[in-house]
Amino acid sequence: MKIRLIVAKNIGFCFGVRRSVETVEKLLESERKVYVAGELVHNERVLNELMKKGMVLFNPHSDLPKDLKAHTVVVRAHGLPPNIVKRLEDHAGRVVDTTCPIVMDMFKTAKGLAKKHDRLYVLGDPNHPEIVALRGYVEDPIVFKDRNELEKILKMRNDNPNLKVALISQTTKDFMTFQRSLELLVKHFKCVSVNRTICDITIKREEELGELSKKSDVVMVIGSEKSSNTNKLLRIARENTKAFLVSDPHDLRRRIPEFSDGMVVSMVSGTSTPDQLVDEMIDELKKICEEVDVVWSR
Template sequence: MKITVASNVGFCFGVKKSIEITEKTLEKYGKLRNVYVTGDLVHNEKVMEYLINKGLKILHVGENKLTDIPENSVIIIRAHGLPPDKISDLKSKFNLVIDTTCPIVRKMFEVAKDLLEEGRVLFVLGNKNHPEMVALKGHVKKVSFFSSIDELKEFLDEKSINKDAKIALISQTTKDLRTFCKAAYMLTERFKDLKIVKTICDFTVDREREVKKLAMESDLVIVVGSNKSSNTRKLFNIARKFTSTLFVSGSAQLNDSLEDFENIAIVSGTSTPINLIEEVVSFIKNKFGEVEVLWRSQI
């Protein structure tokens, strides 16, 4: 049996930075003040369990009453960002608010605002209830979300938008590049003045490309991460088009059925810690004995 671990596994730099800031904040203030984060810092249950055990508390903005939280609490804004009015509310109530919004997400917010200022109708490939998109709605008021090509086509067929209208297309940073390109083509066919800005994170695109290549070379792809994670689900959906695929949060979900496969690839989303990858590799080695392991990052 041979295991190939993708070169792009573990945290992306934005997630890594958010977690490092949170750990340092807990170390500095945790014994003296409550430290809250505005929702899940990252979409991974094991990471959140680790941080909660270190003292991190969850603040659900819009659900929890700010008056119920001590004023000396430290508030951490998660990597997905928040609407500006919610950030203002937090800063008016608490002395220390630490913003760990991913810089790539922050850039997407700025791009959206600039496109609307140009007088464009803004289309966004994204899940409107995803925290990143909820935050975007606080930055730009007029936006049309779609999560699939069929949804975009249905919207365009229902709405009468002048073909001479100024149009723009951007994306949630974790959506797949293939769907974005298809959307760009569809809009190009319908509108004369279309501005396309690729706001998809390059780190997630690199993982898309690598998982496709590995899936075509492997009998099985194991995708490690949380089902909450948009970019991890994306990798699973790509891999299963080409080969057998498992979606696991850790080694506990693996079993003897792996012995049916000779070449296994392991990939992960950007919110999956490297120790979970190592845990999966160790499980397979201990379970099946002679296993060749290739870490592509070490080639």
């Protein structure tokens, strides 16, 4: 079987995740144990490899490890509420904060907008770590996961249309949903401020995927089903063509029966997918298929 493989230009770790992972790796070179407040990255493979080296995950919102004072604690890229960071600083040997600068800018933007407006609407997943952290910066943000939920919230609240409201987003949400949500808010309120806090890297991945999916027979999205941005890419790809999620080379082999000779296959990934895994997927395809014409998107 021969296939043409188009590899996305924007693939592998994003800047924020790479920074967090590399920080933990560097610390583990000189420390036997390194604590991480929460799940460092939404990728089981990366987590397992780092835990074998001495990384220990814990829930910073619950009871703290008894030996925390003797070790370093890393704050992951998603960030944490300020009061939780302060708690860690009071109980840990030291705290290394690797909150993504783009996520931190979102927190600061939200805080500023909340002071100047009657309501702050946030497009996001209520249980996503970014949103959990955001609640530590802003009191009672109105969080909704999509346009449909926003519509239900607006009908239920029946707020005065003269209220000043603002709209921001979790950094990994898709731009189209953000735009549709803004249109809905504008219909309900006379004064709507908006700040597009979606990460530019995620927008570029969405735009590139939109183009690749139109010229592909199938799209492979590499990543974990626990990753919100990976699932978002899968959903976008399926709007134009057949697409499936693969987490590792073994998972890929199970999908081979869905391939056929002469297929054009595009490969994209979530921002929590390591570059090494992308390379391994390409190598695995070369082992399985008689011929793979690899084209790197530009």
